[in-house]
Amino acid sequence: MLSHEEVQAALSARLDGESTGLDDAVVDAHLQQCEQCRAYWDRLLSLSRNLGLAEVGGGMAPPPDLSEVILAGVEGQWRRFAQRRALALALARVGLVFMACVWAAWAIRFIVTADPATETAVRLGVASALAFAAWKPGQIPGILLIVGTMFTFTLGFAVRDILVDSANGVLGPLLILLFSFVALVATWAIDKGADVRRAWRLLSADPA
CATH class of the missing domain: 1.20.1440 (de novo design (two linked rop proteins))
Incomplete structure (x- = not known):
């Protein structure tokens, strides 16, 4: 049985584009059933969007040239x-x-x-x-x-x-x-x- 801490650590690793150490299907199944972890994932995604992060290879990473984001603002x-x-x-x-x-x-x-x-x-x-x-x-x-x-x-x-x-x-x-x-x-x-x-x-x- 996965704990909330294990799932949330895996979600953070996924956002950083790193290996989660867990099967993605298992993590996704837990997200569908756990409101606490789903709220945690939503907060991570919102924070990433506010920081101007881009999706790279299934994870989230800073854009290649952060100066472009700053200058655009x-x-x-x-x-x-x-x-x-x-x-x-x-x-x-x-x-x-x-x-x-x-x-x-x-x-x-x-x-x-x-x-x-x-x-x-x-x-x-x-x-x-x-x-x-x-x-x-x-x-x-x-x-x-x-x-x-x-x-x-x-x-x-x-x-x-x-x-x-x-x-x-x-x-x-x-x-x-x-x-x-x-x-x-x-x-x-x-x-x-x-x-x-x-x-x-x-x-x-x-x-x-």
């Missing part, structure tokens, strides 16, 4: 994330190109009004840098340093002029610099999103 989510990131990066690059055009138009205005050539060269340089950043986002940190410095100095002069009530014509250049700075930061953050999040987690980690 995350592929849709990853594709949606990649599409959103690509769209956001494209919009950020368009913003950089737009700001490059603004700086170029600003430089042309200086040429028309016969203002100092140095001012014109600076604005053309920034326009070229923004256009280059749109093409190569990896170069943004160096450009960001220059634009950020210009914005900081301009903001300081703007505050000074406001205090002495002579802030005529300051708001326009300040806004152009601000929007350029924001466009650079946004493009860089989207392009290096995973690295930025990883660095932030490291900086905000609790040492305790």
Whole structure:
């Protein structure tokens, strides 16, 4: 007379594709009559299906390439994330190109009004840098340093002029610099999103 433990051990071996040590017909006959062992077998089958196991040679075994099962589960989510990131990066690059055009138009205005050539060269340089950043986002940190410095100095002069009530014509250049700075930061953050999040987690980690 077979015990429940012997039958259940044989069922586990069958699931693993190993020799059960018992006649399959005897095990199957016991399953038909024993509700406890039949419930045990059903739980084994359910667990195997949840783990993505495949039937091989009358038993159950992991699929040849488990990575395919894992990737199949995350592929849709990853594709949606990649599409959103690509769209956001494209919009950020368009913003950089737009700001490059603004700086170029600003430089042309200086040429028309016969203002100092140095001012014109600076604005053309920034326009070229923004256009280059749109093409190569990896170069943004160096450009960001220059634009950020210009914005900081301009903001300081703007505050000074406001205090002495002579802030005529300051708001326009300040806004152009601000929007350029924001466009650079946004493009860089989207392009290096995973690295930025990883660095932030490291900086905000609790040492305790």
